[in-house]
Amino acid sequence: LLTTVVGLIVAIPSAIGNEVFVTYIGIGLPTDMPSLGNLVQAGRLVMSQPNLRYQLLFPTAVLAVITISHYIAGNSFADAADPRNHTV
Numbered sequence: 001l002l003t004t005v006v007g008l009i010v011a012i013p014s015a016i017g018n019e020v021f022v023t024y025i026g027i028g029l030p031t032d033m034p035s036l037g038n039l040v041q042a043g044r045l046v047m048s049q050p051n052l053r054y055q056l057l058f059p060t061a062v063l064a065v066i067t068i069s070h071y072i073a074g075n076s077f078a079d080a081a082d083p084r085n086h087t088v
Helices: 002-024 036-047 055-083
Strands: none
Touching: 002 036, 002 055, 036 055
16 A cells, blocks of 8 residues: 555656646647646746746746655655564
8 A cells, every 4th residue: 555655656746747848848738728837838938037037936846846745755655664664
């Protein structure tokens, strides 16, 4: 059971990262649908304007928070499932 949970926790940020990449390069979701890939693409287009740089910062920060939090949760579950970490 824990192996399945760890695999799922690792698969979620991977799926989100794949969606962001595919949408960012233009072969994913349509531009009228809200997604992190579309937000990153829109932020990249206005990145050269100093007052609009936050439009790239926030979607990439959200992606980083999702990835890091799932990484930490996956490591916690993996440590809990490892019998070598438990002493009697």
